[in-house]
Amino acid sequence: MLADKAYDADRIRASLRERGAFANIPPKVNRRSKPYFSTWLYRERNLIERFFSKLKHFRRVATRYDKLAANFLAMVQLASMRLWLRVYESTT
Numbered sequence: 001m002l003a004d005k006a007y008d009a010d011r012i013r014a015s016l017r018e019r020g021a022f023a024n025i026p027p028k029v030n031r032r033s034k035p036y037f038s039t040w041l042y043r044e045r046n047l048i049e050r051f052f053s054k055l056k057h058f059r060r061v062a063t064r065y066d067k068l069a070a071n072f073l074a075m076v077q078l079a080s081m082r083l084w085l086r087v088y089e090s091t092t
Contacts, residue, residue, distance in 0.1 A: 061079050
């Protein structure tokens with residue numbers, strides 16, 4: 001699980017460990033024992049957050065006009081393709 005510093009609590013980490021998940025949460029400054037934290041993995045999380053931010057710029061996706069899940073998924077896929085094409089055209 002990737003999370004922000006606000007979720008750095010022993011009870012959250014213990015709950016994740018019980019479920020077999022790995023917690024990659026940056027430790028707070030006042031924490032005495034610093035658990036393992038992967039900065040590379042945390043940077044990759046930022047890419048996903050930026051993608052969802054760009055996806056929300058499409059009004060139909062942000063307001064969820066579509067009532068059926070299949071139609072909403074189709075619109076998300078179309079918006080994702082437009083974003084990908086925009087990046088692909090700028091790199092060639």
